[in-house]
Amino acid sequence: xxxxxxxxxxxxxxxxxxxxxxxxxxxxxxxxxxxxxxxxxxxxxxxxxxxxxxxxxxxxxxxxxxxxxxxxxxxxxxxxxxxxxxxxxxxxxxxxxxxxxxxxxx
Amino acid sequence: xxxxxxxxxxxxxxxxxxxxxxxxxxxxxxxxxxxxxxxxxxxxxxxxxxxxxxxxxxxxxxxxxxxxxxxxxxxxxxxxxxxxxxxxxxxxxxxxxxxxxxxxxx
Amino acid sequence: xxxxxxxxxxxxxxxxxxxxxxxxxxxxxxxxxxxxxxxxxxxxxxxxxxxxxxxxxxxxxxxxxxxxxxxxxxxxxxxxxxxxxxxxxxxxxxxxxxxxxxxxxx
Numbered sequence: 001x002x003x004x005x006x007x008x009x010x011x012x013x014x015x016x017x018x019x020x021x022x023x024x025x026x027x028x029x030x031x032x033x034x035x036x037x038x039x040x041x042x043x044x045x046x047x048x049x050x051x052x053x054x055x056x057x058x059x060x061x062x063x064x065x066x067x068x069x070x071x072x073x074x075x076x077x078x079x080x081x082x083x084x085x086x087x088x089x090x091x092x093x094x095x096x097x098x099x100x101x102x103x104x105x106x
Numbered sequence: 107x108x109x110x111x112x113x114x115x116x117x118x119x120x121x122x123x124x125x126x127x128x129x130x131x132x133x134x135x136x137x138x139x140x141x142x143x144x145x146x147x148x149x150x151x152x153x154x155x156x157x158x159x160x161x162x163x164x165x166x167x168x169x170x171x172x173x174x175x176x177x178x179x180x181x182x183x184x185x186x187x188x189x190x191x192x193x194x195x196x197x198x199x200x201x202x203x204x205x206x207x208x209x210x211x212x
Numbered sequence: 213x214x215x216x217x218x219x220x221x222x223x224x225x226x227x228x229x230x231x232x233x234x235x236x237x238x239x240x241x242x243x244x245x246x247x248x249x250x251x252x253x254x255x256x257x258x259x260x261x262x263x264x265x266x267x268x269x270x271x272x273x274x275x276x277x278x279x280x281x282x283x284x285x286x287x288x289x290x291x292x293x294x295x296x297x298x299x300x301x302x303x304x305x306x307x308x309x310x311x312x313x314x315x316x317x318x
Binding site: 116148150151152153154155159173175189193198199201202203204 | 216218235239243249250251252253254255280285310311312313314315316
């Protein structure tokens with residue numbers, strides 16, 4: 001077992017960075033620049049943050065910006081390198097990391 | 107980086123507390139009473155617990171109560187204050203917490 | 213509070229093991245053989261891994277194999293027993309575990 005850092009990034013559908021879709025922009029950085037092992041994006045069905053509450057059911061969901069969570073894990077050194085880049089795109093309190101054990105080859 | 111506590115609460119669609127929708131009730135407590143930084147609700151597509159297995163596909167999902175996970179994080183002191191309240195609403199073994207690092211302003 | 217191990221297993225829709233649906237196979241092992249406390253399966257809306265990028269919107273999603281995450285938690289001893297079995301089914305770097313606090317009865 002090796003130790004990896006798990007990262008979860010909390011954004012919303014419709015968030016922009018410099019005119020681009022923020023989710024796609026983070027995705028691009030993680031994939032193209034840092035080549036992290038893998039990323040999964042989850043969409044929440046409800047949430048609240050500094051901008052208020054959103055709730056969705058299947059009928060209404062085109063009308064709201066639901067929460068998105070991007071999750072990935074990689075070696076701590078790689079995550080250390082990614083974090084400053086992420087923090088240019090996302091408010092500091094929207095990114096969490098913690099350590100986990102992985103059966104990853106060391 | 108500051109240390110925060112991450113909480114995940116495992117319930118199901120259709121769960122009630124005192125006649126009210128449990129998810130909305132937890133949401134209300136976290137938002138109105140404790141003003142935690144943010145909450146995201148995820149719906150699983152399958153699961154099992156003490157009441158048996160549920161599986162959903164898009165056609166059948168009106169017939170089943172799928173798993174819901176409510177996730178939030180905040181300072182450990184705030185989470186300490188929330189936990190006893192949560193444990194009135196949810197079985198003790200349906201709530202997890204662990205520590206993570208956040209770029210949150212301390 | 214007791215310490216539990218949280219496990220997240222990262223696979224994709226359509227993954228097979230020995231001709232069977234991998235998600236159902238893992239589900240079966242966790243439920244029937246190890247009787248872990250509960251399992252939740254989440255479907256991501258986008259992701260990338262060693263096989264490239266997938267993205268889904270509601271219209272296209274029949275055409276792609278989206279990411280699936282199976283999550284469960286149980287006592288560390290039970291998780292220790294499950295892990296070798298999981299690692300026969302899933303690449304070693306697709307399974308994470310970390311410790312969390314639970315209000316579970318000890």
